[in-house]
Amino acid sequence: SYELTQAPSLSVSPGQTARITCSGDALPKKNAYWYQQKAGQAPVVVIYEDNKRPSGIPERFSGSASGTMATLTISGAQVEDEADYYCYSTDSSGHHGVFGGGTKLTVL
């Protein structure tokens, strides 16, 4: 079955740029979404359709996609950005969803 691959963890200092990547063979033709999940909470979308930011999401969050990789960039990461981040997309059919394994971001 189709898989999206993420690094399990990333650590940055406050104010640094965090780049979280997601790789998958279908990404050149499928939308990528990014979800932030803090402990004990439901996920929240921070980027949709590769590079669109929902209202209410800080401008420091941005997304990009190139070839088989999607990237979530947090420019000037804040302590409150510590969370698990999941990429989400679909297989080549466009109907079967798949999440990446998640990246635990530590900001300290």
Added chain:
Amino acid sequence: EVQLVESGGALIQPGGSLRLSCAASGFVVSVNYMTWVRQAPGKGLEWVSSIYAGGSTFYADSVQGRFTISRDNSKNTLYLQMNSLRADDTAIYYCARLFPPTNTKGGGLIDYWGQGTLVTVSS
């Protein structure tokens, strides 16, 4: 205000069945795409199933043939019927609304999530 409230989670023995419900308010389930996502304890998110406005249904390989997604339009409620449950089905199950993509690249934005309901499969 959009709200999704799941119920039906329980401790169930392997091989058993369970039906989860998701009562929606603030929007109409039948004209929206809906999805179930689960998260095993301490693990990542896993897409389980989706139902589109037209009634098409889709399932993850891990639950295909065992789980059935459905909706009751009169109750504005989404369901997940789970049969032949296994220990690895143990998870928090989230009901969510799936907003269709604005382009042709598929997928969809999960814009509203319920609080989740815990299913524990154990003897």
